[in-house]
Amino acid sequence: MKRLINLHPPRLPALLMALLPFVLVFFVYVTASNERLAANPDDKILPAMTTFSRAIQKMTSPDPRSGQVILWLDTASSLERLGTAIGISALLGLVLGISLGAVPLFSAGFSSFVASLSMIPPMAVLPILFICFGLGELSKIVLIVFGVAPVIARDLQGRVQEIPRELLIKAQTLGASSWTIVVRVILPLVLPRLIEAVRLSLGAAWLFLIAAEAIASTDGLGYRIFLVRRYLAMDVILPYVIWITALAYLSDRCLAGIGRLAFPWHNRGAGA
Amino acid sequence: MSQSFIEAKNVWKRYGGNVVLERLSLRIEEGEFCVIVGASGCGKTTFLRMLLGEETPDQGQLLLNGAPLPTEPDASRGVVFQRYSVFPHLTVLGNVLLGLELKAPLLGRFFGASRRKARTAASEMLERVGLAGAAGRYPAELSGGMQQRLALAQSLIARPRLLLLDEPFGALDPGIRHDMHELVTALWREQGLTVVMITHDIKEGFALGTRLFVFDKVRVDAQAPHAYGSRVTYDLPLHQSATPKLAVA
Structure with a gap:
């Protein structure tokens, strides 16, 4: 018998094993739901599958009054906020991170400041953002940027500092200026890391988005969940949670795919 | 005395209380292929980093064509490291x-x-x-050899005037090393370069160089091994055509 750490499942069993926990959770849910509904047909905590399909149908067909499909409306508003905020955070994090990592004069002045900034719990400043920027889109986006950008910046700062000094010396001996070193050496070397940093911060970004929408919004996935919570509408909440999870998972896979396509040299063995 | 291409005049380098180089003086003429050998920690890499402009002497002078060496790397000096060169x-x-x-x-x-x-x-x-x-x-x-060719x-x-090589073939197989010796010798001739190469392999030094420097400590205090630094203990002109004759083991 091989050691446990050397045992690898073949492809098909591996796929089945990956599916198993999902099937198991589904089975446990259906059993529990059936039992509760048998005891009380009006129970709202664990709705039956038919209740879900009715609720999903309602959320995905045009609303009789406004004519809008609520699920798409919520999804579009949430993704717009998230996309804008992530885009700004990535850009800000990249510029700050490279400046901090590559320019000692800049990092002497701002390294501790950015480190302290990234330690402030973003939710604690949410009231300040609402007071300063109002209850509109701006404060939600600022919240996400505030929570995500300093983390990305610090991560990239570390990545820049990990670049072997030999490469930076070599570039200088080829007649590079600080600027050409940044655009031709440092920037391309840390771009794949930026994608990884963004992927890792997606979870936090969703957290801040849903928190901000729960508190002050008129649409959005987080808003909807917290709205229907008042009616114990688990038949809406659970599909929304699964939908949010699917969106988050897909955006993560997309970013990973972009990284692989755009940076074919990255993660190819030990490297030069 | 006429002006040398590179001249070190009484150079000292310390890191804290650790003296790495002391009273180091040498002259290198344009077009030479100089090999520096010495034990680990003898300061040969420190000297190369000074030639690159990454480090500066604590005392003494390092001159390039009679002018102080620029204190940061620039296009006048090319370099190939053992790793991370491309x-x-x-x-x-x-x-x-x-x-x-x-x-x-x-x-x-x-x-x-x-x-x-x-x-x-x-x-x-x-x-x-x-x-x-x-x-x-x-x-x-x-492969490692191809990476060093690329470097x-x-x-x-x-088009550097001075090429610095920091144990460039240290990680290569003996056969490939021999090929690289031929390549580097040929390029040195064709381009009229001045080469300063560091190696810990003394055979490689004899095979390649027109001149061999040995860095070593002249004074040693067993109680305080870092109290004294290295300097050039041998300066051997190798009157040869600088063709690699032996595949280095």
Whole structure:
């Protein structure tokens, strides 16, 4: 018998094993739901599958009054906020991170400041953002940027500092200026890391988005969940949670795919 | 006495209480192939870093053509390190092109006619070091020997007057090392370079150099091994054609 750490499942069993926990959770849910509904047909905590399909149908067909499909409306508003905020955070994090990592004069002045900034719990400043920027889109986006950008910046700062000094010396001996070193050496070397940093911060970004929408919004996935919570509408909440999870998972896979396509040299063995 | 290409005058280097180099003096003439050998920790790498401009002497003077050496690396001195000498995000051709393009001020890139000219020059250089067939590959896909060929090509296309080699063949197999010796000797002749190479392999030194420096400590205090630094203990002119005669074991 091989050691446990050397045992690898073949492809098909591996796929089945990956599916198993999902099937198991589904089975446990259906059993529990059936039992509760048998005891009380009006129970709202664990709705039956038919209740879900009715609720999903309602959320995905045009609303009789406004004519809008609520699920798409919520999804579009949430993704717009998230996309804008992530885009700004990535850009800000990249510029700050490279400046901090590559320019000692800049990092002497701002390294501790950015480190302290990234330690402030973003939710604690949410009231300040609402007071300063109002209850509109701006404060939600600022919240996400505030929570995500300093983390990305610090991560990239570390990545820049990990670049072997030999490469930076070599570039200088080829007649590079600080600027050409940044655009031709440092920037391309840390771009794949930026994608990884963004992927890792997606979870936090969703957290801040849903928190901000729960508190002050008129649409959005987080808003909807917290709205229907008042009616114990688990038949809406659970599909929304699964939908949010699917969106988050897909955006993560997309970013990973972009990284692989755009940076074919990255993660190819030990490297030069 | 006439002016030397490189001259070290009574150079000292300390790190804290650790004296690495003391009273180091030497002269190197243009066109020489100097090899520096010595035990680990003898300060040969420190000396190379000073020649690069990465370090400065604590005392004494380091002169290039009679003027103090610039205190940061620049295009007058090319370098090949043992590792991390090429850029992993660029193809083989891209790496050599970079040796020309980094001087372009705004984007570090050439466009149009100047780009075509640079590509031709880069392809010729790749041909010269025997990498023409690998132009589109990334460094991670190359063997150690090919990576060092690429590093040489990249350094030399920028036309440095002085080429510094920091144990460039230390990680290579003996057979490949022999090929690299032939290549580096040929390039040194063709381009009229001055080469300063560090190695811990004394046979390699004798095989390649026109001149061999040995760095060692003259004074040793067993109770305080770091109290004294190294200097040149042997300076051997090797009157030979500098063709590698032996495959180094």
